[in-house]
Amino acid sequence: MGAHYAAAPADAPTKDHRRILTVPSASSPNKTALTVFLAALALIGGVLAAVYMTAPKTTVIESGTLLQQPRALPAFQLVDETGAAFTNAQLQGRWTLIFPGFTYCPDICPTTLGLLKTVQSQLGARADALQVLLFSVDPERDTPAVMQRYVHFFSPAFKGATAPEPALREFAQALGVAYAKVPGATEQSYTMDHSAALVLINPRGEIAGYFTPPHRVEALVKDLGALIENGA
Amino acid sequence: MNRARLAILSLVALAACGRTPPAAPSAVDGWLRLAPPGANASAGYLRLRNPTAQTLRCDRVVSTDFGAAELHRSVIEDGRSRMLRDQVIEVPPHGEAELAPGGYHLMLFRPQRDLAEGDTVQVTLHCGERTVDAVLGVRKA
Numbered sequence: 001m002g003a004h005y006a007a008a009p010a011d012a013p014t015k016d017h018r019r020i021l022t023v024p025s026a027s028s029p030n031k032t033a034l035t036v037f038l039a040a041l042a043l044i045g046g047v048l049a050a051v052y053m054t055a056p057k058t059t060v061i062e063s064g065t066l067l068q069q070p071r072a073l074p075a076f077q078l079v080d081e082t083g084a085a086f087t088n089a090q091l092q093g094r095w096t097l098i099f100p101g102f103t104y105c106p107d108i109c110p111t112t113l114g115l116l117k118t119v120q121s122q123l124g125a126r127a128d129a130l131q132v133l134l135f136s137v138d139p140e141r142d143t144p145a146v147m148q149r150y151v152h153f154f155s156p157a158f159k160g161a162t163a164p165e166p167a168l169r170e171f172a173q174a175l176g177v178a179y180a181k182v183p184g185a186t187e188q189s190y191t192m193d194h195s196a197a198l199v200l201i202n203p204r205g206e207i208a209g210y211f212t213p214p215h216r217v218e219a220l221v222k223d224l225g226a227l228i229e230n231g232a
Numbered sequence: 233m234n235r236a237r238l239a240i241l242s243l244v245a246l247a248a249c250g251r252t253p254p255a256a257p258s259a260v261d262g263w264l265r266l267a268p269p270g271a272n273a274s275a276g277y278l279r280l281r282n283p284t285a286q287t288l289r290c291d292r293v294v295s296t297d298f299g300a301a302e303l304h305r306s307v308i309e310d311g312r313s314r315m316l317r318d319q320v321i322e323v324p325p326h327g328e329a330e331l332a333p334g335g336y337h338l339m340l341f342r343p344q345r346d347l348a349e350g351d352t353v354q355v356t357l358h359c360g361e362r363t364v365d366a367v368l369g370v371r372k373a
Contacts, residue, residue: 106275111333114373153268196313
């Protein structure tokens with residue numbers, strides 16, 4: 001369509017254009033009215049179809065924000081709780097909820113994972129379409145074995161993944177996740193500041209949106225349930 | 233700003249009723265979150281009651297059940313989860329303060345024995361010249 005119009009002089013109406021706007025003089029008033037009406041109807045129908053086909057899904061969530069356009073993730077490679085590679089492929093085919101955190105975090109992290117366990121239970125069979133991933137921003141202490149013990153304590157279905165620098169920072173930046181190491185009383189007792197939002201990934205492996213704290217079970221179950229039921 | 237102040241949850245109207253108020257501050261509803269296996273720290277929570285006429289300021293916690301104990305506070309600032317160390321918990325006169333998930337908590341490092349749901353541990357808060365003993369029941373969540 002673009003090529004067709006580009007070839008015509010800028011000020012010359014196209015044949016199609018003229019056909020819609022000019023009415024043959026021989027037509028009866030009724031027939032003219034009908035033609036205009038049908039043309040208008042077709043135009044409106046076409047516009048609606050175009051809007052419908054290109055618009056993002058209409059699910060509205062109350063506990064966070066969905067992006068107008070899902071954002072693709074660059075190629076990445078993390079290590080999961082079994083020691084296997086965790087890449088873009090592991091985000092395909094179902095929704096993923098990414099919780100940035102670390103296991104040496106006795107207050108917020110267990111509170112959030114405990115809450116996500118409840119969300120998972122309340123989603124029932126729909127939970128099969130949702131993967132929960134602890135994205136550790138502390139690869140120094142969070143080895144696969146540590147992550148496995150930790151996430152499986154909450155649910156055997158939960159995953160954990162991290163990566164050494166610079167892969168960690170690259171993936172975190174792609175997700176929109178910030179983190180920083182904060183020294184503690186001893187070298188091993190440092191903590192990590194990290195983004196508090198949960199990142200929602202759609203079944204095509206793109207960032208679909210963010211759930212912002214305070215996280216509540218009821219709202220998350222409602223929002224995630226709606227997203228899963230409405231599909232990607 | 234280390235010396236953050238805890239919100240007053242409720243004022244105990246001790247003066248209004250005729251009973252003799254309890255003389256000393258106390259800790260109630262104490263619990264410890266059972267840590268996943270291998271974790272080296274867990275968080276403890278409780279409610280501090282201060283029936284006295286003076287503000288109670290607690291700046292230290294000790295426990296023989298753990299290798300180390302600290303007073304911490306989780307906050308969300310600019311969309312980030314942070315943990316603040318070396319906190320002071322202030323309980324107003326005739327008031328209460330709550331240590332709860334996502335806020336002020338006891339950070340308890342290196343349990344000296346294996347803990348299971350239903351066990352109890354002891355901690356002692358140091359609040360100026362006073363000490364407040366607390367029993368924390370171990371719970372999974």
